[in-house]
Amino acid sequence: MSRLDKMSRVDAMSHLESSSKPILVFDMDGVLVEVTESYRETIARTVEHFTGARPTRARIQEYKNAGGWNDDWKLSHHMVREAGVDAVFDDVKGHFQKLFHGDGVPGLMLREQWVARPGVLEKLNRQFRFALFTGRPKWEAELTLSRFAPDLVFDPIIGMDDVENHKPAPDGLLQIRKLCRDPFYVGDTVDDARCAKAAGVRFIGIAAPSNPLYVDLVFLFQAEKAFAVVDDINYLEEVFAPS
Numbered sequence: 001m002s003r004l005d006k007m008s009r010v011d012a013m014s015h016l017e018s019s020s021k022p023i024l025v026f027d028m029d030g031v032l033v034e035v036t037e038s039y040r041e042t043i044a045r046t047v048e049h050f051t052g053a054r055p056t057r058a059r060i061q062e063y064k065n066a067g068g069w070n071d072d073w074k075l076s077h078h079m080v081r082e083a084g085v086d087a088v089f090d091d092v093k094g095h096f097q098k099l100f101h102g103d104g105v106p107g108l109m110l111r112e113q114w115v116a117r118p119g120v121l122e123k124l125n126r127q128f129r130f131a132l133f134t135g136r137p138k139w140e141a142e143l144t145l146s147r148f149a150p151d152l153v154f155d156p157i158i159g160m161d162d163v164e165n166h167k168p169a170p171d172g173l174l175q176i177r178k179l180c181r182d183p184f185y186v187g188d189t190v191d192d193a194r195c196a197k198a199a200g201v202r203f204i205g206i207a208a209p210s211n212p213l214y215v216d217l218v219f220l221f222q223a224e225k226a227f228a229v230v231d232d233i234n235y236l237e238e239v240f241a242p243s
Contacts, residue, residue, distance in 0.1 A: 021129050023183040024236075025176055026154070028134040028141055030188035031206050031233060033148065037111040038100065039072055045108075046076045046096045051083040058212040065216055070135045070167040070191040071160070072096070114148040120234050121152060127240065132157045133172035133185070167191045170199035177201065186233065190217075193224035202227040204239060 029035045040060055048054040060075075069075040077092040101107040121130075131154055134141045138159030145154060156176065163171035168191040176183055177199060185196040188206040196203035205221035207214055207229055221229045228239045 021127075023131050023176065023180040024124070024128040025131040025133050025173065025183050025185045025201070026233075027185070027187040027189075027192050028132060028136055028144065030208070031186055032115060032132075033144060034113045034115055036210070038108045041111070042096055042100045042108050043072055043076050043079075045099055046092060047079045047083070049095055050080040050085050050087050050092065053083065055079060056212075061211060061213045061217075064189050064191075065213055065220060067168060067190045067194060070189065072135075109144075112144065115232050115234070116149075117234050120237065121149070124237055125152065128184075129180070130154045131176050131179075131183070133176065134158070135160050135167055137161050168194035168198065170195050170201075173199035173201050184227065186236070190220045190224065193221055193226060197224060204236070205229040206232055208232060 026032055029039055036057070040057055043060055044054050044057070063069045063075055063079075069078070073089070073093045073096055076096055077087065077089045080087045080092055099107065100109050102109075130152060132141060132145070134157075136144075136159055138157060138161055141157055141159050145152070145157075156179070158172040158175060160166055163169070163175075165171050173183070173185060173195060183201055184204055185192065185199075185201045186204045186206065187193065187196070188208070193203050193205060203221075203224065203226050205217075205224075205226040205228070207217045207221060209231060211217055218229055230236065230239065
């Protein structure tokens with residue numbers, strides 16, 4: 001456990017005492033699964049394909065930290081256009097999807113790794129119901145969950161195709177709030193934090209030390225009044241542990 005406000009632990013325990021089974025809502029990318037070699041790599045390769053220049057991971061993270069770029073297809077297209085290449089969005093998206101899912105060769109999606117250590121989420125599931133609100137298409141999120149965590153129940157699962165307005169708009173969390181008065185949302189970007197704030201949901205930020213702009217991200221989460229900030233989801237149990 002690295003950075004955790006002591007008052008947050010007290011507040012968390014009070015919340016648990018008032019509700020026997022609150023909901024933990026997870027983002028997927030960078031939270032449940034490590035996507036540095038999948039989604040982030042796909043952005044870099046897509047931009048390189050159209051422009052001839054490969055963006056650094058720090059540059060991609062700069063966009064993520066600026067907010068408004070939760071959709072990796074739109075971010076890739078923007079970076080291509082910013083480089084002076086007049087590419088059509090559908091062409092950029094199509095190339096991105098071929099790289100991610102594979103086109104005669106294994107896709108970069110297969111590079112993803114499940115973040116939680118064995119038993120961590122299963123133990124946390126005794127205290128919380130799980131839900132998922134992700135910027136991925138729902139079918140893709142379900143495929144990932146069935147691959148890594150077939151015995152865990154996430155209900156509901158809300159993907160980008162289930163909401164009219166994408167993050168940082170709060171549409172997905174507002175749907176979940178109809179099921180639970182006060183859920184928590186676990187995310188790894190400033191768009192996740194702003195989405196939670198707009199929905200009136202407590203936000204737990206994931207800031208991995210391997211992030212090229214790690215310190216900046218921690219400060220951004222603090223500025224957005226994050227409930228707690230941790231390195232990864234293996235520390236979530238400590239967020240709700242008695243102080």
